[in-house]
Amino acid sequence: KQEVTQIPAALSVPEGENLVLNCSFTDSAIYNLQWFRQDPGKGLTSLLLIQSSQREQTSGRLNASLDKSSGRSTLYIAASQPGDSATYLCAVISPSNTGKLIFGQGTTLQVKP
Amino acid sequence: EPEVTQTPSHQVTQMGQEVILRCVPISNHLYFYWYRQILGQKVEFLVSFYNNEISEKSEIFDDQFSVERPDGSNFTLKIRSTKLEDSAMYFCAPRGSDGYNEQFFGPGTRLTVL
Numbered sequence: 249k250q251e252v253t254q255i256p257a258a259l260s261v262p263e264g265e266n267l268v269l270n271c272s273f274t275d276s277a278i279y280n281l282q283w284f285r286q287d288p289g290k291g292l293t294s295l296l297l298i299q300s301s302q303r304e305q306t307s308g309r310l311n312a313s314l315d316k317s318s319g320r321s322t323l324y325i326a327a328s329q330p331g332d333s334a335t336y337l338c339a340v341i342s343p344s345n346t347g348k349l350i351f352g353q354g355t356t357l358q359v360k361p
Numbered sequence: 362e363p364e365v366t367q368t369p370s371h372q373v374t375q376m377g378q379e380v381i382l383r384c385v386p387i388s389n390h391l392y393f394y395w396y397r398q399i400l401g402q403k404v405e406f407l408v409s410f411y412n413n414e415i416s417e418k419s420e421i422f423d424d425q426f427s428v429e430r431p432d433g434s435n436f437t438l439k440i441r442s443t444k445l446e447d448s449a450m451y452f453c454a455p456r457g458s459d460g461y462n463e464q465f466f467g468p469g470t471r472l473t474v475l
Contacts, residue, residue, distance in 0.1 A: 292466040347394075349406065
């Protein structure tokens, strides 16, 4: 059974710092991995999708990497801003034919001005 | 990002009552998923729906839950007799014909069971 873990659970950094969020999964047979952002009480906003054949994806100040063999992904946020404060979730598509996502518990990020 | 709407945004109900949560996807969505998130917990898969039938359901999705797409447009999740532990955010996540590409989520319905 696929399980997804994210560490740390919470992170507080001063504005301007570069930071890394970690995601690990137990079954390396994934189709893809997706990172989401969730603001308090709100829905899920897709940030980046990495296909299983890819090593990384970039969008603006965000860079996500994927190492399938070790069951790990990282989300790198450059030059963090207070507006980046949110919970970041990673999710994998498990090897089934329905495309469901299996989520980690998230990392709650606070960027202090 | 394709727009998905969910209604209502917030529903308050008494324990034991039936609730229907609605999702309005755009026309090229073929796969439909419901997820829920209890406050402070992980987002959990409930059910997937394709070609007018359930393709996979989790252990959470018991006989109290049902899904349908009655008019070929709206996609609904019904909870027959709500329990306190059904209080959560419920997210609809439709997907186009390409199966495994980027997943977008609706804004969610916050269900509060009293």
